[in-house]
Amino acid sequence: MNTTRLVIVAVGGQGNLLASSVLGEAALLSDISVRMSEIHGMAQRGGVVESAMLFGDARSYVISDGEADVLVGFEPSETLRALKKCNRNTIVITNLHPLPPFTVAIGKGVYPDLDELQATIRAKAAGLVAIDAVKLARQAGNELSVNMVLLGALIRTGKLPIKAETVKEAIRSRSKQAFVESNISAFDLGYGAAQ
Amino acid sequence: MNKLLTKERGRKMFLLGNEAIVRGAIEAGLAFGATYPGTPSSEISANLFEISQESDLYFEYSTNEKVALEVAAAAANSGVRSMAIMKHVGLNVAADALMTLAYVGVKAGMVVLSADDPFMFSSQNEQDNRYYGKLSGLPVLEPSTIEEAKEMIKYAFDLSEKLQEPVLFRTTTRINHSTGIVTLGDIAPPKTSGDFTKDPFNYVTVPAVSRNLHIKLLKHWDEARSIAEGSPYNFIEACPGNSLAGGKGPYGIICNGVSYGYVRDAVKDLDIEGKVRILRIGFSNPMPGALIKDFLKGCEKVLVAEEGEPYMEEAVKAFAQEAGLTLPITGKGEEEFSRLFEFDPAGVRKVIARYFNVPYEPVAVPDLSDVPEVPSRPPNLCAGCSHRATFYIVKQAAEGMDTIFPTDIGCYTLGVLPPLSMADFLICMGSSVSTSCGFSKVTKKKVISFIGDSTFFHSGIPGLINAVFNNHNFTLFILDNGTTAMTGHQPNPGVDTSLLNLTGYGRVSIEDMVRAAGVKEVTVIQPYKVKKSIEAVKKALEFQGVSVVISKEMCTLYAKGLKLQSKRRYQVGSKCKNHRDCINLLACPAFYLSEGRVQIDAAQCTGCSVCAQICPENAITPIKD
Numbered sequence: 001m002n003t004t005r006l007v008i009v010a011v012g013g014q015g016n017l018l019a020s021s022v023l024g025e026a027a028l029l030s031d032i033s034v035r036m037s038e039i040h041g042m043a044q045r046g047g048v049v050e051s052a053m054l055f056g057d058a059r060s061y062v063i064s065d066g067e068a069d070v071l072v073g074f075e076p077s078e079t080l081r082a083l084k085k086c087n088r089n090t091i092v093i094t095n096l097h098p099l100p101p102f103t104v105a106i107g108k109g110v111y112p113d114l115d116e117l118q119a120t121i122r123a124k125a126a127g128l129v130a131i132d133a134v135k136l137a138r139q140a141g142n143e144l145s146v147n148m149v150l151l152g153a154l155i156r157t158g159k160l161p162i163k164a165e166t167v168k169e170a171i172r173s174r175s176k177q178a179f180v181e182s183n184i185s186a187f188d189l190g191y192g193a194a195q
Numbered sequence: 196m197n198k199l200l201t202k203e204r205g206r207k208m209f210l211l212g213n214e215a216i217v218r219g220a221i222e223a224g225l226a227f228g229a230t231y232p233g234t235p236s237s238e239i240s241a242n243l244f245e246i247s248q249e250s251d252l253y254f255e256y257s258t259n260e261k262v263a264l265e266v267a268a269a270a271a272n273s274g275v276r277s278m279a280i281m282k283h284v285g286l287n288v289a290a291d292a293l294m295t296l297a298y299v300g301v302k303a304g305m306v307v308l309s310a311d312d313p314f315m316f317s318s319q320n321e322q323d324n325r326y327y328g329k330l331s332g333l334p335v336l337e338p339s340t341i342e343e344a345k346e347m348i349k350y351a352f353d354l355s356e357k358l359q360e361p362v363l364f365r366t367t368t369r370i371n372h373s374t375g376i377v378t379l380g381d382i383a384p385p386k387t388s389g390d391f392t393k394d395p396f397n398y399v400t401v402p403a404v405s406r407n408l409h410i411k412l413l414k415h416w417d418e419a420r421s422i423a424e425g426s427p428y429n430f431i432e433a434c435p436g437n438s439l440a441g442g443k444g445p446y447g448i449i450c451n452g453v454s455y456g457y458v459r460d461a462v463k464d465l466d467i468e469g470k471v472r473i474l475r476i477g478f479s480n481p482m483p484g485a486l487i488k489d490f491l492k493g494c495e496k497v498l499v500a501e502e503g504e505p506y507m508e509e510a511v512k513a514f515a516q517e518a519g520l521t522l523p524i525t526g527k528g529e530e531e532f533s534r535l536f537e538f539d540p541a542g543v544r545k546v547i548a549r550y551f552n553v554p555y556e557p558v559a560v561p562d563l564s565d566v567p568e569v570p571s572r573p574p575n576l577c578a579g580c581s582h583r584a585t586f587y588i589v590k591q592a593a594e595g596m597d598t599i600f601p602t603d604i605g606c607y608t609l610g611v612l613p614p615l616s617m618a619d620f621l622i623c624m625g626s627s628v629s630t631s632c633g634f635s636k637v638t639k640k641k642v643i644s645f646i647g648d649s650t651f652f653h654s655g656i657p658g659l660i661n662a663v664f665n666n667h668n669f670t671l672f673i674l675d676n677g678t679t680a681m682t683g684h685q686p687n688p689g690v691d692t693s694l695l696n697l698t699g700y701g702r703v704s705i706e707d708m709v710r711a712a713g714v715k716e717v718t719v720i721q722p723y724k725v726k727k728s729i730e731a732v733k734k735a736l737e738f739q740g741v742s743v744v745i746s747k748e749m750c751t752l753y754a755k756g757l758k759l760q761s762k763r764r765y766q767v768g769s770k771c772k773n774h775r776d777c778i779n780l781l782a783c784p785a786f787y788l789s790e791g792r793v794q795i796d797a798a799q800c801t802g803c804s805v806c807a808q809i810c811p812e813n814a815i816t817p818i819k820d
């Protein structure tokens with residue numbers, strides 16, 4: 001089996017670790033070999049969190065620059081920062097809702113223009129799916145389900161060897177009971193938005 | 196129930212490396228564990244601590260790694276399988292105990308886990324702890340995958356019992372913090388209580404005893420070497436499709452740990468599987484000399500792929516010399532592997548291609564030179580962190596003084612970043628206090644140092660006693676936020692364990708401790724009370740001799756978890772004249788600018804009120820609900 005390499009970048013607290021563990025669980029249910037590594041920051045909030053997931057035969061746990069098949073960014077400027085992980089064949093999925101870093105908040109940096117950001121990504125990668133995941137998460141009834149919206153969009157690209165139904169099964173088993181319903185509908189909304 | 200106690204044998208789970216290690220230890224019948232928390236090993240301890248509350252396992256957070264190792268060593272010498280868990284630099288702290296424990300040995304299996312951190316994701320250095328195996332004469336095991344880590348822990352306990360020596364289990368961050376599919380095995384019933392049989396002439400390491408014990412250790416080392424030769428964790432592998440299987444492959448690669456995965460992937464990607472033989476070393480001290488010589492004889496050229504130091508490379512070259520072999524062997528070098536940082540698949544592929552002269556076209560990384568710079572997102576103290584308040588207070592109180600700020604290891608190390616800029620020197624746990632002694636002696640500057648509560652208990656106390664005894668002159672701040680925050684809020688001896696619904700623990704008062712050490716000038720401040728604290732700190736700074744200020748306020752993230760955080764939230768009102776003292780002096784991440792005006796993100800505000808107290812216009816006020 002070929003290897004599919006997925007990089008997920010997010011800002012601490014956005015729930016990307018749950019997203020990646022759902023994908024891992026779904027791979028396990030699909031009998032697909034999967035490896036993942038993530039850099040856990042310190043306890044402080046607000047840093048960048050990156051996970052690398054390899055589906056298939058690979059034996060490495062990390063993904064080198066230029067070697068991601070898919071990049072999912074939970075925050076637009078972080079998607080842009082992670083572009084070094086991509087090549088001309090990479091599909092990029094990004095949330096469009098910005099969480100400006102503190103450096104911007106205090107005037108020590110300029111947040112990239114969202115239109116330019118999308119144009120840049122389109123020019124460098126094979127394709128871009130850009131959605132306002134926060135809006136869809138709210139629509140699903142839980143603002144914190146941004147991660148599930150993006151999972152839905154990711155699965156819709158068909159780049160991963162995992163079916164939507166299997167991911168939903170994993171969402172059901174990995175989410176807290178109170179959030180199962182909103183997480184599933186967030187997943188569906190993301191799936192629908194990514195066509 | 197902790198998921199790692201699942202009884203279903205054969206069940207597959209997607210586990211973090213640290214969880215797989217815990218599961219392996221539980222399957223091996225681990226009965227006793229001790230640790231001082233340190234990333235990347237922390238989740239091992241967090242899980243064992245949880246499991247200890249649900250089972251017969253004994254687990255403790257010890258005051259430091261040396262203590263943890265000694266506590267566990269006594270258990271192992273009373274016939275109870277034990278484990279001491281620490282990050283790589285923690286083993287430096289425990290090294291004194293380790294070196295002579297190797298002489299004494301153990302009765303039941305004992306594993307010392309050292310989590311190394313190549314690239315220093317969360318550490319002050321990237322030392323390669325395999326050398327502790329050589330230094331102590333103890334066996335070293337290193338897993339390459341998550342699944343293997345679980346199995347290898349069980350092997351480590353058996354090996355330890357067989358050799359009657361503790362075994363070093365060395366991981367790297369990419370094992371601890373990677374996740375993979377693990378198949379559960381049976382859980383062996385732990386033997387939780389033991390007995391100690393007196394045998395002072397084998398246990399009390401006076402010189403006459405130790406001379407005999409060293410002879411015994413070397414015998415164990417010989418035995419370990421012959422086990423390493425036949426260990427299933429040291430194996431020669433011809434890649435699939437290698438028609439030369441078991442025979443002569445011209446290219447040899449020797450690897451260990453996560454490098455093994457990179458090598459396997461690279462050999463496949465470069466399509467040289469038919470030419471390569473791999474020697475994977477998982478039992479790396481003592482090195483299996485006969486196996487290595489055998490491997491070398493089948494190769495024309497050998498590359499050693501290992502992160503960190505040329506530990507295997509040096510041994511392999513020595514074995515080649517012994518065997519009279521002159522084939523080229525290389526590992527570290529300008530054109531080969533670096534001793535710095537961690538490996539990645541593309542880097543390993545490139546070195547292999549170059550060394551064996553294989554055509555290779557690296558993946559084209561997009562040219563990003565025209566992409567606008569993305570604003571950086573450095574780590575920052577949490578919104579409302581009490582350390583920020585303390586730093587501000589000290590800055591105000593020390594205004595005009597020529598200062599040096601030795602700091603220590605914890606969240607507050609982030610005080611190094613501007614605008615706080617309250618860190619000038621740091622080498623290791625506890626160094627803030629002892630380096631203050633030296634700085635204050637040879638410079639004319641006012642020395643003000645910072646140490647957290649947990650770090651103070653870990654190794655700050657001897658430095659403080661030294662300061663009193665040798666009559667040094669500095670002010671030490673003990674930042675007591677009631678938890679070991681940076682590694683994930685573990686308890687320490689000063690913690691109120693009743694808040695965590697834990698019973699059966701004692702509690703040590705930092706203030707009593709400091710006074711008992713002979714410090715005459717002790718001040719306790721509440722850093723959220725800014726003005727009052729500044730006055731108190733000014734007085735402490737004037738004192739000639741050792742003064743200690745204990746800054747007491749709960750870590751706000753911890754408070755949030757315990758539902759003890761203030762409910763109040765603040766806002767910037769119309770009185771704001773845009774001086775921006777709040778942003779420029781505090782840099783709390785709850786602030787943001789909107790149309791050139793300072794605002795507070797209510798979702799991030801923790802209600803500490805520090806900014807409200809420093810605003811010269813009194814423009815920051817609580818939100819009324």
Ligand code: SF4
Pocket residue numbers: 043044045575576577579580581582606607676680681750751752753
């Ligand atoms: S975790 Fe606690 S001590 Fe660490 S930065 Fe956050 S509030 Fe401060």
